[in-house]
Amino acid sequence: MSDTALLSINSLTKAYPGVVANDSVAFKIQPGEVHALLGENGAGKSTLVKMIYGLVRPDSGSMDFMGAPYAPTEPRAARSTGVAMVFQHFSLFEALNVAENIALGMENPPKPRDLAARITEVSEAYGLPLDPDRLVGDLSAGERQRVEIIRCLLQDPKLLIMDEPTSVLTPQEVEILFHTLRKLSAEGTAILYISHKLEEIRTLCDEATVLRLGKVVGTCDPKTTSAAEMAELMVGKSLATPARTDASHGEVIFKVSGLSVEPANPFGTPLRHIGIELRAGEVLGIGGVAGNGQDELLAALSGETPTAPGAVTLMKEPIGHTGPNERRQMGILCGPEERLGHAAAPDMSLVENALLTARHRKSLDRNGFLDWKATRKYAEDVIETYDVRTPGPDNAARSLSGGNLQKFVIGREIMQDPKVLVVNQPTWGVDASAAADIRQAILNLAQQGAGVIVISQDLDELLEVADNFTALNEGRLSNTRPTNGLTMETIGLMLGGAHDMHDAAEAAHV
Amino acid sequence: MAIDPVTLMAALIVASTPILLAAIGELVVEKAGVLNLGVEGMMIIGAVSGFAIAVQTGSPTLGFLAAAVGGALLALIFGVLTQFFLSNQVATGLALTLFGLGLSSLIGESISGATPPPVARLNIPGLSEMPVLGPILFSHTAMVYFSVALVIAVWAVLKFTHVGLVLRAVGENHDAAHALGYKVIRIRLMAILFGGACAGLGGAFFSMVRVPQWTEGMTAGAGWIALALVVFGSWKPGRVMLGAYLFGGITALQLRLQAAGIAIPVELLAMSPYLITIIVLVIMSSGKSRAALNAPAALGKVFHATG
Numbered sequence: 001m002s003d004t005a006l007l008s009i010n011s012l013t014k015a016y017p018g019v020v021a022n023d024s025v026a027f028k029i030q031p032g033e034v035h036a037l038l039g040e041n042g043a044g045k046s047t048l049v050k051m052i053y054g055l056v057r058p059d060s061g062s063m064d065f066m067g068a069p070y071a072p073t074e075p076r077a078a079r080s081t082g083v084a085m086v087f088q089h090f091s092l093f094e095a096l097n098v099a100e101n102i103a104l105g106m107e108n109p110p111k112p113r114d115l116a117a118r119i120t121e122v123s124e125a126y127g128l129p130l131d132p133d134r135l136v137g138d139l140s141a142g143e144r145q146r147v148e149i150i151r152c153l154l155q156d157p158k159l160l161i162m163d164e165p166t167s168v169l170t171p172q173e174v175e176i177l178f179h180t181l182r183k184l185s186a187e188g189t190a191i192l193y194i195s196h197k198l199e200e201i202r203t204l205c206d207e208a209t210v211l212r213l214g215k216v217v218g219t220c221d222p223k224t225t226s227a228a229e230m231a232e233l234m235v236g237k238s239l240a241t242p243a244r245t246d247a248s249h250g251e252v253i254f255k256v257s258g259l260s261v262e263p264a265n266p267f268g269t270p271l272r273h274i275g276i277e278l279r280a281g282e283v284l285g286i287g288g289v290a291g292n293g294q295d296e297l298l299a300a301l302s303g304e305t306p307t308a309p310g311a312v313t314l315m316k317e318p319i320g321h322t323g324p325n326e327r328r329q330m331g332i333l334c335g336p337e338e339r340l341g342h343a344a345a346p347d348m349s350l351v352e353n354a355l356l357t358a359r360h361r362k363s364l365d366r367n368g369f370l371d372w373k374a375t376r377k378y379a380e381d382v383i384e385t386y387d388v389r390t391p392g393p394d395n396a397a398r399s400l401s402g403g404n405l406q407k408f409v410i411g412r413e414i415m416q417d418p419k420v421l422v423v424n425q426p427t428w429g430v431d432a433s434a435a436a437d438i439r440q441a442i443l444n445l446a447q448q449g450a451g452v453i454v455i456s457q458d459l460d461e462l463l464e465v466a467d468n469f470t471a472l473n474e475g476r477l478s479n480t481r482p483t484n485g486l487t488m489e490t491i492g493l494m495l496g497g498a499h500d501m502h503d504a505a506e507a508a509h510v
Numbered sequence: 511m512a513i514d515p516v517t518l519m520a521a522l523i524v525a526s527t528p529i530l531l532a533a534i535g536e537l538v539v540e541k542a543g544v545l546n547l548g549v550e551g552m553m554i555i556g557a558v559s560g561f562a563i564a565v566q567t568g569s570p571t572l573g574f575l576a577a578a579v580g581g582a583l584l585a586l587i588f589g590v591l592t593q594f595f596l597s598n599q600v601a602t603g604l605a606l607t608l609f610g611l612g613l614s615s616l617i618g619e620s621i622s623g624a625t626p627p628p629v630a631r632l633n634i635p636g637l638s639e640m641p642v643l644g645p646i647l648f649s650h651t652a653m654v655y656f657s658v659a660l661v662i663a664v665w666a667v668l669k670f671t672h673v674g675l676v677l678r679a680v681g682e683n684h685d686a687a688h689a690l691g692y693k694v695i696r697i698r699l700m701a702i703l704f705g706g707a708c709a710g711l712g713g714a715f716f717s718m719v720r721v722p723q724w725t726e727g728m729t730a731g732a733g734w735i736a737l738a739l740v741v742f743g744s745w746k747p748g749r750v751m752l753g754a755y756l757f758g759g760i761t762a763l764q765l766r767l768q769a770a771g772i773a774i775p776v777e778l779l780a781m782s783p784y785l786i787t788i789i790v791l792v793i794m795s796s797g798k799s800r801a802a803l804n805a806p807a808a809l810g811k812v813f814h815a816t817g
Contacts, residue, residue: 055689075691091689093682095807096675104679105690109672 006031006190007052007070007083007159012061014047021047023214024061029159032188034181036201036222038234039211040431042401045194048211049161052192053085054078066158079107084152085161091148094137094267098147101136105151122153126180137267141289142173149180160184161192166200167457170289171492178204196234196432197460198227210234235432242439242464244447249467250280253451254332254420259311259320261300269293271300271475278420278451283442285466285483286455287495293475294455295337298424301453302334303327314420329360331419335410335426337455339402343409346398350390353397354379354412361416378415386411387437403434410438414445421445424455439465459491473497513766519646521765523654524720526758528553528712528729531657532736533743533750534664535708540740541668542701543681543808547603548588549709550733551610556581556710558614561717561724562621570629574653574714581710582703584610589702592812593695599810607733615726622725626718629653651719653711658751660708665747677701681806684813694813709733731784738787744804757783 011024021044029035039045050056052063054072063070065081072078075085092101099116103109110118116132123130128146136144145165152160162181166174181191181204193205201208201222208222210233218233259274271293278284288294299305301312302324309318314330324334336342344353355364355375364375379393386407390400397405410426426442427435442465446452455472456462462469463483471478471494478494532549539546559580564573588606591597629651632638637648668674677697680687684694712732717724735757743750764779 054691075689079691087686087689091686093679093686095682095804096679100675100679103672103675104687104692 004031005029005064006033006066008064009048009052010062010064012048012051012058012063014051014056014058020214022051022058025211025214025216026061027209027216027219029190029192030207031158031190032185033207034185034191034193034205036205036208037192037194037211038196038198038201038208038230040196040234042213042431043211043234044214045211046163047214049085049163049192049194052078052159053083053161076107079105079155079157082156082158083161084155084157084159085163086145086148086152086165087163092136092144095135097133097135098130098139099132101147102132102151102154105148106155118154119150122150126150126153126183127176128180141291142169142176145169145173145177149177153184157189159190159192161194163194164196165193166195166197170495171459171488172496174200198222198230201230202227212236231432237433242436242443244443247281247447247467249282250449252277253280253315254278255313255316256301257311257313259300259307261296261305261307263296264299264305269296269475271296274300274475274477276453276470276477277480278453280419280449280451281446282468283446283452283454283466284480285462285469286453286472286477287459287462287469287491288455288457288472289495290457292472294424294472296475297472298334298336298422298455301332301422302336303332325360328357328416331361331417333357333413333416333418333421335413335421335423337424337428339405339409340398344397344405347396349396350383350388350393350400350408351376351379353408354382354393358412358416382408382411382415385415386441403430406430407434407438410441414441418445418450420451420453422453422455425457426454427456427458427461435461459488469494471495513763513770516642516645518759518762518766520649521762522755522759523646523650524758525761526754527654527657528715528720529732529736529739529757530661530751530754531653531712531715532709532733533739533754534657534661534747535705535712536736537740537743537745537747537750538664538668538677538708539701539705540809541681541745541806542677542698543684543806543811543813544592544698544702545599545603545810546585546588546606546702546705547600547737548584548606548610548733549705549736550729550731551607552581552584552706552709553610553713553716553729553733553736554614554727555584555610556713557717557729558618558621558713558724560710560714561624561626562617564626564714564718565621565624568627570627570718573626573718574711577710577714578707579710581708581713582706585702585706585709588706589699593698593702596812596814599812611727618724618726622723624724626722629719629722653715653719661747661751668747678806681808684808684811688813698813709736712736735783735787738791741805742787742790745806746804757787760786 005028008028009026011026012022013024014022025048037045047056051058054075054077070081099112099119102119103115109115119130119132128150130146130150136147165177169177185191195201205222208220209216210218212234220230256274256276259271261271263270269292300307303322304324307320309321312320314332319327319330340346345356355370358378359365362378364371376393383390383393388408389404410423413421426438442452442454454462454465466483468480469483469486470480473495474497532553536546536549556577560573560577563576564570584606588602591602592599631649631651634648638644668678676692680692680694680697688694713729716728721728739750739753742753760783764782767774767779768776
């Protein structure tokens, strides 16, 4: 069989100091096959893919491409063999235009005029419209991904690697992407599809290899295997779905009205007439594709961006002009998306990081002097309650894995007993079991009577935790709807900004 | 009393050339995403090494070559420290300036007072004798024309060639460039060396053409002006050249105003180029839209390849 395989991977091993990222990984990809690579964060998917693309050299093991030994020393070699890769992030240049970005990923880029013509030609052939002269910084996430895909397609790859391609797309954009991928696969291009979204893999892929802690723990046919079975393979245990017993809401405690904010940087998104009403005990989910104003919204709610006093009110008290520390004292706590550098100071210890937001509410200082004993106790409490895996509270925030740091950061806020908690992407890059813990903690907090706003791009997450759903699109919020009974199609329209039309159509219908 | 516009224009070009050379080199460095604040140090090293070699050999050409090599060598120290040992670019650049100033004094001790060989001026029969245009355009040293050609070359390379595109890409997002398989550190090192050579040439222009002799600290802040010019020109070669001529013009005019006995304090005139630099920088940075957008996004950030 090995002579027919497009790419066969034979017991590849790669170790980093302290961790074996890939341990004797072996599998085969057939021509024209859509092959899924499944695994939690830290399972070794990225390392494996980097070895195939020539960014990382394996310690031992070998690969064969179309029957010939294949050991790329750099991406250039991989590309000339016929392996192309669409990155999850950081492979585009915002200040350069589409054609320049594509030229950078090609071995022998043609003249700019010919290239522009070819871009238009290929983008039309695969139903991915794209203007070669536009700045990438002005494109949406979906359009940026098209740039990457077209960059790959222009080189006629035999194997296309896609790393978490749908994490930033709307459901409609996902449909378009899948259409393109199926067409490519029908033309004989093999696709290695990396994801942890099981439903997607079930609809798209022919074969799946599951990685756990650097080892292949199984292969399956995703068309016939259930999502729950694959999740168990991936995690190694079955997962409990977060749930709450009581979902009653109280008074409106937190209100935002007519909030408009100009962005702080040139590629930011302005907020326009944002209105939010949050009741005690309610979890409000705000969906939306990245770059539609999520960061700006969080900054306005946390107090990092001051606004008109009346634009934000807590218990009818105008607080729009107050800063983050005052709002913390009043009980509005936040967990921003960027863990290192925004939610936590990377090089400071967990004890110091605990102090940074909990000083007032936990009375961690006396007469202006810091009470390190109480702070340490608080950090230890958070670590214990939220099962943060770390050798101790004196370790630097940077040394924790994404999931563990996120548990610490969210736990640090929740244990301060907030009245209102705002979190942005609470489980981004967090593995499934840690994500389930975090979601459960959010639900528990709401059950105790706090209002929670969850900003997320992960629609499944919002459907799981939120009572009400609203979508953020180009700095505007759609109407709020109860999560119960929302279809993916409605959500897609809300995310795409078509909510007003939809409402109008409904109104006309009534 | 009256100021002769023809000699003023000719003096303007001479005064502008050293900062233009240094600035165009620094522009390339910053386009690659590296902030080298050691321009002043590299200029003064260029000034002293160019001067020393020209005096020794009697050849201005060898002098300029030595200046380029001297500037590049000093830049190499910066490059190795920042690119391989990941030291802080701002601190390293400042240290480079101090080191360059000190080292140049040491080297220059034995040669101060010497007279360098004269640098030939262009002499095209007919053109150079033309009234007005002749002295302004056609009677300079080859270095002046070289600096203009260099600006045009840098502009063309950055805008039209693949090499230029890769350089800009590295300065824009080094992680993405690395992921695509470009050698970020190698590209940046080349840019740093180019910047050092240009600064060295600029420095030698002071000691061999403009003054021409060696005195300690003779670049007198020209390197800082060159750094400011890159921002002033929003990383565009054409605008950097415009800026260089503007500041050169103010320097030349300021000297003539003093000589003409205009009743403005000398100190105020002498500081005017620096004042204008500050004012322009403030105006540029207050409008955060277009000018700020052209800044290389990875400027001054440490690149650490993570495989």
